[in-house]
Amino acid sequence: MINSPLEQFEIIPLIPLRFGNIDFSFTNSSFLMLLSVAGFFILVVASTGPGNGLLVPSRWQFIVEGL
Numbered sequence: 001m002i003n004s005p006l007e008q009f010e011i012i013p014l015i016p017l018r019f020g021n022i023d024f025s026f027t028n029s030s031f032l033m034l035l036s037v038a039g040f041f042i043l044v045v046a047s048t049g050p051g052n053g054l055l056v057p058s059r060w061q062f063i064v065e066g067l
Helices: 005-009 028-047 059-066
Strands: 013-015
């Protein structure tokens, strides 16, 4: 059986939550968004933490400010 290349974009509920007709499911898409935000937050905190707030930005600060 040949799989469709569009299967990678299928939204799969990981934690199904339904309240009446409203669907609040935690899906694979929302998991990847949460993972991306957490990774970006860790990058920002690591580059601008105590001792990193220099007058002349370090390479990490420059990268984060560019993002």
